[in-house]
Amino acid sequence: MGGGAIAIFAIIVMGYTLVSGRAKQFYVSPPIVFTLVGALLGLARFIVPAGNDAIKLLAEATLALILFHDAAQAHPRELLGDWKLLARMLFVALPISIAIGFFAAQWLFPELSVAFVLFIASALAPTDAGLGAPTILNPIVPTRVRRLLNGESGLNDGLATPVVLFALTLAHGSSTSISAMSAFLHAATEILIGALFGIVLGFVFGWLLRKAELRGWADPTMAQIGVVVIPLLAFFGAELLHGNGFIAAFIAGTAYAGSAGEQLDHDIMLAEEMNTLMGFAVWALFGMLFVSHLADYVTWPCVFFALLALIPIRMLPLWLSLAGSGLREPTKWFIAWFGPRGLASVVFALIAFEEFGTDLPREVWGVMGVTVLMCVFAHGITAPPFAERFGAWAKIEQPTMEMAG
Numbered sequence: 001m002g003g004g005a006i007a008i009f010a011i012i013v014m015g016y017t018l019v020s021g022r023a024k025q026f027y028v029s030p031p032i033v034f035t036l037v038g039a040l041l042g043l044a045r046f047i048v049p050a051g052n053d054a055i056k057l058l059a060e061a062t063l064a065l066i067l068f069h070d071a072a073q074a075h076p077r078e079l080l081g082d083w084k085l086l087a088r089m090l091f092v093a094l095p096i097s098i099a100i101g102f103f104a105a106q107w108l109f110p111e112l113s114v115a116f117v118l119f120i121a122s123a124l125a126p127t128d129a130g131l132g133a134p135t136i137l138n139p140i141v142p143t144r145v146r147r148l149l150n151g152e153s154g155l156n157d158g159l160a161t162p163v164v165l166f167a168l169t170l171a172h173g174s175s176t177s178i179s180a181m182s183a184f185l186h187a188a189t190e191i192l193i194g195a196l197f198g199i200v201l202g203f204v205f206g207w208l209l210r211k212a213e214l215r216g217w218a219d220p221t222m223a224q225i226g227v228v229v230i231p232l233l234a235f236f237g238a239e240l241l242h243g244n245g246f247i248a249a250f251i252a253g254t255a256y257a258g259s260a261g262e263q264l265d266h267d268i269m270l271a272e273e274m275n276t277l278m279g280f281a282v283w284a285l286f287g288m289l290f291v292s293h294l295a296d297y298v299t300w301p302c303v304f305f306a307l308l309a310l311i312p313i314r315m316l317p318l319w320l321s322l323a324g325s326g327l328r329e330p331t332k333w334f335i336a337w338f339g340p341r342g343l344a345s346v347v348f349a350l351i352a353f354e355e356f357g358t359d360l361p362r363e364v365w366g367v368m369g370v371t372v373l374m375c376v377f378a379h380g381i382t383a384p385p386f387a388e389r390f391g392a393w394a395k396i397e398q399p400t401m402e403m404a405g
Contacts, residue, residue, distance in 0.1 A: 230256060
């Protein structure tokens with residue numbers, strides 16, 4: 001992607017900024033806008049070849065920032081009252097979704113290796129609150145429901161990441177005769193190193209920033225810049241130590257939130273804005289690399305898997321995990337629907353694309369792209385009206401569990 005494409009991207013960002021308020025009224029979300037922009041750039045033959053280090057660095061830095069920010073924003077104290085419900089969503093629904101996705105992908109794509117089937121299932125498991133932002137931010141939706149959706153999407157990408165990275169390690173091993181056990185041990189070692197590094201880094205930097213701000217040594221604006229550096233240092237520092245950088249970034253976010261104190265919300269504001277801007281660039285790349293080349297990747301099995309991913313693979317495990325929780329049926333189906341696959345899945349796909357290049361099976365890129373593309377439009381368009389309808393129902397019914405907290 002040359003300077004011309006970057007200049008066009010900058011102009012589109014400014015243009016969208018100028019009309020962003022109006023765009024919300026017409027249910028036009030930023031992912032829709034920048035995916036379409038990227039598709040137009042792709043059709044205009046702005047080529048992005050595989051093996052471009054800049055794209056890999058952007059994808060890695062974006063995912064590191066997402067993982068850190070989501071973990072830091074989870075607010076352990078606020079989620080403490082919802083831990084039982086979140087545990088059901090994260091430790092029951094998520095593994096079941098990955099398992100169903102694995103068998104569905106194996107059935108639809110029998111020619112793929114087990115490693116790539118596992119990659120598809122795990123990379124399409126994390127949800128993205130950004131695609132349902134009108135739901136997460138709409139005050140008419142009960143606070144507890146919004147908190148559950150936000151907490152789930154903030155934590156499930158970190159939980160799915162080890163499985164995704166193990167699948168990629170296994171896929172590399174299949175071409176070099178490395179056993180599944182060797183791939184597992186290699187991935188486990190990297191995860192352990194990354195986790196330890198992330199804990200130390202996040203806690204120490206959070207404690208130092210808190211002390212420096214309390215004593216007036218650190219300027220509040222500079223503190224925000226310092227927070228942006230933490231996930232980058234966590235990722236690339238862990239990589240230098242032969243650890244897993246993504247796990248380091250996620251764990252660093254959790255450790256930072258635990259030690260940062262009351263200034264947490266203020267200090268992560270810049271990280272959130274950087275996350276948004278880099279997300280725009282990733283959505284544009286998604287449009288350039290996939291949407292502009294739909295005919296090259298899309299097959300009917302890809303479309304069928306995408307439909308399965310949107311409905312049964314996501315909704316049934318989530319509904320089952322919340323059975324007996326006390327939540328009303330409309331609430332369970334509302335939460336189950338708003339599980340769009342978004343930025344994390346795109347970044348996983350970009351990383352696989354950069355690692356394997358032309359050796360990446362077209363079915364992998366195709367099914368990832370179609371699923372995310374469906375989510376971009378289906379959830380982006382339905383979020384505002386569904387939130388209004390559900391909020392109106394909750395206001396009339398006043399369900400006990402939903403209105404608590």
